[in-house]
Amino acid sequence: MRNYLEVARIFRALAHPMRLKLVNELIKGECCVGEAQKCLSISQPNVSQHLKVLKEAGIIISRREKNRVCYRASDDSVKKIFKIIFREKLK
Amino acid sequence: MRNYLEVARIFRALAHPMRLKLVNELIKGECCVGEAQKCLSISQPNVSQHLKVLKEAGIIISRREKNRVCYRASDDSVKKIFKIIFREKLK
DNA sequence: ATTAAATATAATAATATTATTATATTGTTA
DNA sequence: TAACAATATAATAATATTATTATATTTAAT
Numbered sequence: 001m002r003n004y005l006e007v008a009r010i011f012r013a014l015a016h017p018m019r020l021k022l023v024n025e026l027i028k029g030e031c032c033v034g035e036a037q038k039c040l041s042i043s044q045p046n047v048s049q050h051l052k053v054l055k056e057a058g059i060i061i062s063r064r065e066k067n068r069v070c071y072r073a074s075d076d077s078v079k080k081i082f083k084i085i086f087r088e089k090l091k
Numbered sequence: 092m093r094n095y096l097e098v099a100r101i102f103r104a105l106a107h108p109m110r111l112k113l114v115n116e117l118i119k120g121e122c123c124v125g126e127a128q129k130c131l132s133i134s135q136p137n138v139s140q141h142l143k144v145l146k147e148a149g150i151i152i153s154r155r156e157k158n159r160v161c162y163r164a165s166d167d168s169v170k171k172i173f174k175i176i177f178r179e180k181l182k
Numbered sequence: 183a184t185t186a187a188a189t190a191t192a193a194t195a196a197t198a199t200t201a202t203t204a205t206a207t208t209g210t211t212a
Numbered sequence: 213t214a215a216c217a218a219t220a221t222a223a224t225a226a227t228a229t230t231a232t233t234a235t236a237t238t239t240a241a242t
Contacts, residue, residue: 002176004112004115008110014099015099015103016099020099077176081175085102
């Protein structure tokens with residue numbers, strides 16, 4: 001069972017529109033940094049910074065493929081959370 | 092379907108250890124401000140500020156009961172999310 | 183109407199996050 | 213090994229968040 005500080009760290013990593021878009025892509029499938037950049041239309045360093053935040057929160061993982069670094073969601077829990085938070089109403 | 096900005100706002104509201112503790116209480120049942128304060132051991136104005144953030148994000152709702160203002164979770168989606176995020180591993 | 187209890191707001195200093203720019207690192211190919 | 217492509221890091225100025233303190237509202241009871 002995670003504590004409040006750990007969970008706060010995860011939510012903080014998700015508390016940014018670009019990172020949500022990024023995670024949403026990485027849930028669908030692996031992306032390298034360049035692909036992610038095209039998808040988000042922001043600068044390369046900014047993409048790397050956002051990826052770093054998500055990785056440090058444990059939300060995504062990476063592997064090297066030749067010249068590229070490929071990122072993807074670390075497991076299914078974020079996918080489950082996205083289904084709830086994007087679909088349901090918090091009225 | 093919510094957009095990225097809206098969801099980011101919700102996650103930002105959840106991205107604080109004290110607010111997580113607060114929401115966790117309000118999921119269990121209604122609390123007035125004073126009760127919440129005792130539970131969290133922080134100042135009264137700070138409790139009110141955190142409650143405001145959560146309310147503006149739509150995560151909690153309030154009603155007045157005589158002299159008190161009672162807060163509670165607005166629906167079950169946050170409860171579902173908490174079950175996932177607090178219990179499962181994001182390895 | 184006053185008083186007291188409960189809650190909310192305002193102002194603010196300290197800290198954290200963000201996007202940008204420039205530069206560094208890493209790995210591949212010629 | 214030199215040059216290039218892909219990614220990461222550092223520095224930083226602008227903005228946002230936070231806890232604290234003081235004060236204001238709001239409601240109920242006297």
